[in-house]
Amino acid sequence: xxxxxxxxxxxxxxxxxxxxxxxxxxxxxxxxxxxxxxxxxxxxxxxxxxxxxxxxxxxxxxxxxxxxxxxxxxxxxxxxxxxxxxxxxxxxxxxxxxxxxxxxxxxxxxxxxxxxxxxxxxxxxxxxxxxxxxxxxxxxxxxxxxxxxxxxxxxxxxxxxxxxxxxxxxxxxxxxxxxxxxxxxxxxxxxxxxxxxxxxxxxxxxxxxxxxxxxxxxxxxxxxxxxxxxxxxxxxxxxxxxxxxxxxxxxxxxxxx
Ligand code: HXC
Numbered sequence: 001x002x003x004x005x006x007x008x009x010x011x012x013x014x015x016x017x018x019x020x021x022x023x024x025x026x027x028x029x030x031x032x033x034x035x036x037x038x039x040x041x042x043x044x045x046x047x048x049x050x051x052x053x054x055x056x057x058x059x060x061x062x063x064x065x066x067x068x069x070x071x072x073x074x075x076x077x078x079x080x081x082x083x084x085x086x087x088x089x090x091x092x093x094x095x096x097x098x099x100x101x102x103x104x105x106x107x108x109x110x111x112x113x114x115x116x117x118x119x120x121x122x123x124x125x126x127x128x129x130x131x132x133x134x135x136x137x138x139x140x141x142x143x144x145x146x147x148x149x150x151x152x153x154x155x156x157x158x159x160x161x162x163x164x165x166x167x168x169x170x171x172x173x174x175x176x177x178x179x180x181x182x183x184x185x186x187x188x189x190x191x192x193x194x195x196x197x198x199x200x201x202x203x204x205x206x207x208x209x210x211x212x213x214x215x216x217x218x219x220x221x222x223x224x225x226x227x228x229x230x231x232x233x234x235x236x237x238x239x240x241x242x243x244x245x246x247x248x249x250x251x252x253x254x255x256x257x
Contacts, residue, residue: 001042005032008039013197014190015043015052025063026056028108032066033086040093047256050197050204052093053189054116055100058124058182062109067134084108087140091115094205096196100189101125102182106164111140114149117208119175120189121167122182127175130162148215149175200238201256206230 007018017039019026026032043052056062065084077083090097090112099105099116106128113119113127121127129142137143138159147155150165150173157163170176180188196204210226217225233239237257245252 001035001038003035003039005029006035006039010049011190012194013048013050014193015039015046015049016186016190017043017052017054019054019056019062022057022059024066024068025060025104026109027063027066027068028112029066029069037086037089040090040097044093044095047201049095050199050201051095051193052097053100053186053193054097054112055102055186055189056105056109057103058122059103060109061099061101061103061105061125062112063104064107064109064130065139084140087112087115094208096193096204096208098189098193098196100185101127101176102185104128107131107138107142108140111138111142111145114145114175115141117211118177119170120185120192121170121176121179122185123167123179124182125167125170125176125179126164127170128162128164129159130164132160133162146175149173200236200242200252200254202236202238203233203242206233 005019005021007020009016017036019032021027021032040052043049073083097116099113099119101113101119102122103124104126105113107130110127110129129138129146131137143155143159146158154173158165165173165175167176167179171179206229210229213222213225238252238254241254242252
């Protein structure tokens with residue numbers, strides 16, 4: 001597929017997806033969403049690929065949903081057309097996606113980063129949910145994912161004031177897993193993705209699925225879900241290989257079976 005708003009490249013077993021609408025600071029319009037879904041579905045289906053990195057430019061990961069596209073829409077367009085529901089297909093990706101965020105991640109940009117499995121931020125990153133300044137609200141899960149990531153106090157303050165969080169605050173609050181110098185962000189994210197892609201494929205999916213279950217279940221149900229998936233992994237050839245490789249002091253050689 002030819003993409004107009006994304007750059008997609010494979011670096012070994014890592015798919016690097018770069019949002020590429022520089023004239024609009026990577027604002028997320030319908031075309032970006034359609035292309036992003038296509039790129040993620042192609043990545044998920046490609047057995048040679050084990051982890052993806054989603055990034056933007058140094059100035060902006062994404063400055064939000066495209067305000068110019070939304071400005072004239074009414075309730076019938078939004079509700080009737082289930083606007084933004086396509087983003088559920090982003091979170092349905094079964095393999096991991098790392099967000100590598102430099103510069104602005106605002107509104108839908110912050111929400112898209114939070115849809116990824118974890119966020120690596122550059123020291124220039126700025127996160128915010130400024131929708132209230134437009135007399136609207138987050139609409140791609142931001143109020144829910146931000147509250148779960150940083151707690152009610154910061155999430156509520158950010159949604160009600162539109163205040164941005166810098167990278168240090170975002171790391172302290174648990175929104176991002178690590179901060180990196182801007183110039184190294186993408187390479188470091190690809191290195192982290194390559195490390196993940198080198199693990200056994202079924203174990204990657206199972207680990208992602210069980211951590212995500214922590215946000216959907218009670219503790220007892222989540223622990224039970226984890227245990228059942230853990231048991232299931234003992235039905236895989238890669239579990240036999242992984243444990244034999246440890247005992248024989250050699251790297252595992254995965255088959256994905
Ligand atoms: C459409 C956008 C945009 C956006 C920036 N641009 N953000 N276009 N949608 N979300 C465009 C500008 O209009 C401008 O185009 C160009 O990108 C460069 O932006 P500038 O504003 O000139 O850059 P700068 O002065 O550096 O300011 C950067 C900025 C600012 C602070 C990030 O652009 C900004 O505040 N953007 C909006 C952020 C925002 O409100 N995001 C939330 C959107 S709503 P031209 O053609 O003029 O050069 C959302 C939630 C959706 O995401 C869910 C509920 C509806």
